Amino acid sequence: MRQQLVLRIIVTVTLVLGLNYVAWRWLESVNWSAWWIAVPLVIAETYSFLDVCLFGMTMWRAKQRPEPPAPAPDLTVDVFVTTYNEPVDLVMATAVAARDIRYPHRTWVLDDGSRPELAAAARAAGVGYIERSEDWVDRPRHAKAGNLNNALFVTEGEFLLILDADQIPDPAILDRTLGYFEDDRVALVQTPQFFTNVTEADPLGSQAPLFYGPIQQGKDGWNAAFFCGSNAVLRRDALMQLGIVGYVRETERSVRDALHASRRLLAQAQRTAPDPTQAAVLHEVQEAAAQALGALDAGEPLSDVTYAFQRRVDAISASVVAQDVASIRADLAAIAALPIGRDDEIGAVVVDEPALARLADRDWSPLGAIESVQALVRAVDVDRSAEAQAVMPVATLSVTEDMATAMRLHALGWRTVYHHESLAHGLAPEDLGTMMTQRLRWAQGTMQVMLKENPLGVRGLTVGQRLMYFATMWSYLSGFAALVYLAAPIIFLCFGVLPVTAWTVDFFARFIPFFLASQALFLVAARGVRTWRGQQYALALFPVWITAVWTAAANVWFGRPLGFAVTPKVRPDGSPSQWRLVWPQLLAMVLLVVAVVVGVVRAAMGLSWWVGTAVNIVWVVYDLVVLSVVVQALRYRGYAAPHAVAPGATD
Amino acid sequence: MELETDQVGHAGVVRVRGRLTMAAAGELKAAVDREVAAGRTLVVIDLAGTTFLDSSGLGALVGGLRSARAAGGDLRIAGVGPQVRTVLELTTMDRVLRPYASVEDAAGDGR
Numbered sequence: 001m002r003q004q005l006v007l008r009i010i011v012t013v014t015l016v017l018g019l020n021y022v023a024w025r026w027l028e029s030v031n032w033s034a035w036w037i038a039v040p041l042v043i044a045e046t047y048s049f050l051d052v053c054l055f056g057m058t059m060w061r062a063k064q065r066p067e068p069p070a071p072a073p074d075l076t077v078d079v080f081v082t083t084y085n086e087p088v089d090l091v092m093a094t095a096v097a098a099r100d101i102r103y104p105h106r107t108w109v110l111d112d113g114s115r116p117e118l119a120a121a122a123r124a125a126g127v128g129y130i131e132r133s134e135d136w137v138d139r140p141r142h143a144k145a146g147n148l149n150n151a152l153f154v155t156e157g158e159f160l161l162i163l164d165a166d167q168i169p170d171p172a173i174l175d176r177t178l179g180y181f182e183d184d185r186v187a188l189v190q191t192p193q194f195f196t197n198v199t200e201a202d203p204l205g206s207q208a209p210l211f212y213g214p215i216q217q218g219k220d221g222w223n224a225a226f227f228c229g230s231n232a233v234l235r236r237d238a239l240m241q242l243g244i245v246g247y248v249r250e251t252e253r254s255v256r257d258a259l260h261a262s263r264r265l266l267a268q269a270q271r272t273a274p275d276p277t278q279a280a281v282l283h284e285v286q287e288a289a290a291q292a293l294g295a296l297d298a299g300e301p302l303s304d305v306t307y308a309f310q311r312r313v314d315a316i317s318a319s320v321v322a323q324d325v326a327s328i329r330a331d332l333a334a335i336a337a338l339p340i341g342r343d344d345e346i347g348a349v350v351v352d353e354p355a356l357a358r359l360a361d362r363d364w365s366p367l368g369a370i371e372s373v374q375a376l377v378r379a380v381d382v383d384r385s386a387e388a389q390a391v392m393p394v395a396t397l398s399v400t401e402d403m404a405t406a407m408r409l410h411a412l413g414w415r416t417v418y419h420h421e422s423l424a425h426g427l428a429p430e431d432l433g434t435m436m437t438q439r440l441r442w443a444q445g446t447m448q449v450m451l452k453e454n455p456l457g458v459r460g461l462t463v464g465q466r467l468m469y470f471a472t473m474w475s476y477l478s479g480f481a482a483l484v485y486l487a488a489p490i491i492f493l494c495f496g497v498l499p500v501t502a503w504t505v506d507f508f509a510r511f512i513p514f515f516l517a518s519q520a521l522f523l524v525a526a527r528g529v530r531t532w533r534g535q536q537y538a539l540a541l542f543p544v545w546i547t548a549v550w551t552a553a554a555n556v557w558f559g560r561p562l563g564f565a566v567t568p569k570v571r572p573d574g575s576p577s578q579w580r581l582v583w584p585q586l587l588a589m590v591l592l593v594v595a596v597v598v599g600v601v602r603a604a605m606g607l608s609w610w611v612g613t614a615v616n617i618v619w620v621v622y623d624l625v626v627l628s629v630v631v632q633a634l635r636y637r638g639y640a641a642p643h644a645v646a647p648g649a650t651d
Numbered sequence: 652m653e654l655e656t657d658q659v660g661h662a663g664v665v666r667v668r669g670r671l672t673m674a675a676a677g678e679l680k681a682a683v684d685r686e687v688a689a690g691r692t693l694v695v696i697d698l699a700g701t702t703f704l705d706s707s708g709l710g711a712l713v714g715g716l717r718s719a720r721a722a723g724g725d726l727r728i729a730g731v732g733p734q735v736r737t738v739l740e741l742t743t744m745d746r747v748l749r750p751y752a753s754v755e756d757a758a759g760d761g762r
Contacts, residue, residue, distance in 0.1 A: 273674075278673055320673065324709065328713045332713060332717075334717050335720045338720050338721060359705060359709070
């Protein structure tokens with residue numbers, strides 16, 4: 001409690017000092033004559049200040065939960081081990097450990113690779129094996145989310161423990177987590193991810209002690225702890241509710257889209273209609289579409305609206321057929337009345353009205369001839385035929401299913417729990433390339449959610465929850481700020497261009513207190529865990545973050561593919577010239593060093609002002625120390641010695 | 652839909668390619684009338700390239716039959732595909748418009 005008070009005081013002080021600094025930067029110290037670097041720099045600083053604000057808010061309510069209650073004895077649980085292409089041995093090690101979890105449960109291997117040898121191994125070990133059903137053939141597979149959704153419909157446990165293929169569970173994992181579900185508003189209990197194949201120095205920054213610790217505990221305080229894809233227990237009911245609500249929402253959205261689009265298309269078709277009759281028919285359909293939209297807006301049930309719409313289109317169709325039939329009858333009568341006799345049956349033909357009425361059937365309807373109407377009728381339906389399952393409980397809108405799923409659970413009013421105790425041990429990537437692919441994927445997924453379902457606008461979330469989700473998304477924009485922080489000192493040292501009006505007492509008096517306070521905030525919030533790796537990678541992976549934002553935006557707005565890759569769990573054989581992966585960082589380091597040399601020469605020649613040079617050299621040194629993690633990562637040759645302490649173990 | 656006119660013997664041939672529907676019916680009727688007006692009162696409608704027929708298309712065929720008969724000629728259809736045949740049979744219109752196997756057969760006993 002006292003610790004929380006100290007933390008809150010530091011947060012308050014940091015934010016006041018930060019506001020004081022950033023306001024002064026905007027109002028007094030932007031060097032507008034060099035706006036092309038001055039404005040990006042002040043924006044980058046504002047970005048960082050907001051990042052600190054969001055971090056401070058996260059820490060404000062950091063929640064250290066007491067011992068969890070013991071679970072009720074008769075809960076039913078399914079344990080899912082998800083795999084796509086991981087080696088059979090690795091999957092089976094996890095599956096066997098999952099089978100041996102103490103609390104009664106059923107274990108399933110969810111094999112998205114449909115490998116017969118894995119099926120056989122699972123059977124031999126006495127665990128279930130699930131592969132995708134026929135329904136998924138030629139339909140979007142939705143990666144891991146699809147794999148889980150598929151399994152949800154062939155299992156029945158009230159609770160689901162989800163484990164990645166490499167996450168070996170502790171036998172007590174269910175005993176330690178199921179108790180939280182006594183509160184029937186709890187939908188999710190997330191435990192940390194901890195990696196055993198990581199050295200003490202952790203050069204690839206695999207352990208995320210700040211995230212699986214203070215940050216998740218902080219989010220937990222706002223009831224916003226989120227799902228991280230593995231090592232979590234979920235309540236089936238909550239997921240199913242999510243699936244059903246999502247189904248209704250998706251269907252309504254697609255029906256609305258179809259109706260809106262069709263009004264435009266039908267208006268266009270009317271202008272180009274070959275005759276007034278057809279134009280009149282199209283107009284009637286357009287009116288039916290408008291009426292359906294009105295009914296949706298008035299909140300009428302989707303099924304009623306779509307049914308009424310289809311009936312009305314059928315009626316319009318029938319009236320067109322009736323007109324055609326009338327004219328056919330008239331023609332036949334006229335032919336029969338002709339004086340010229342012919343040896344055919346026309347005179348004897350009785351127009352078979354019910355037979356002709358069949359022309360109004362959906363497939364043959366004269367309206368079916370008009371492509372836009374046909375497409376509309378198909379779209380205004382509730383069967384969601386483009387998807388393998390009408391109900392998709394685990395969110396599929398992003399390549400990382402976890403965050404979106406948690407956000408939607410929160411929007412429906414469910415609670416989540418972060419349980420700070422390491423109950424599964426996994427494998428982290430052991431080389432730079434794999435690690436970067438994984439980070440790219442997470443960042444892309446997060447940006448996709450931000451662009452498709454921005455938490456600030458999601459109905460049903462509290463303000464705190466909105467900001468907690470937004471904080472994570474915001475932190476992934478750091479790549480752009482990093483670029484500015486690297487460029488600004490280089491530009492000053494080499495060309496003498498000043499982004500701020502002056503590095504004077506005014507500057508130091510505002511900047512240094514803010515800087516020290518925010519460092520103190522990190523130190524106190526982290527409660528002894530080392531966060532320096534994380535800070536380094538937040539900047540040093542700037543090309544990854546920029547790529548993620550760029551590709552996610554291209555994907556969400558222009559439908560481009562992400563170039564998505566599954567994270568490999570074992571080292572790919574022979575990884576040549578890894579330095580190519582980090583050339584932007586290496587280039588930045590070279591430029592920074594060159595800039596220092598140039599800066600010193602310029603200062604010695606009296607071309608620049610020594611305070612500015614000194615400030616920028618300190619800045620460059622900071623940048624270089626941060627970027628140096630890339631060199632360590634390049635030199636890393638994988639894991640050798642067993643040593644690491646799990647989070648929660650020292651508490 | 653695309654229309655193409657041709658002559659086989661004395662018969663005027665109208666080939667219908669694509670979907671013979673509400674949007675195309677008026678055009679077909681006009682083409683038949685043109686043939687009849689030009690004195691080719693035996694009109695063969697080649698439906699080999701027709702993928703879809705609806706009530707309006709059927710109406711156009713019967714309307715054409717009426718024009719041709721009124722001028723003392725006839726309208727025949729040839730080369731019908733499965734969908735067209737089903738529509739004709741289901742509506743019993745095949746008794747009025749008997750499908751011929753080929754354009755040549757249909758134009759055969761013309762005057």
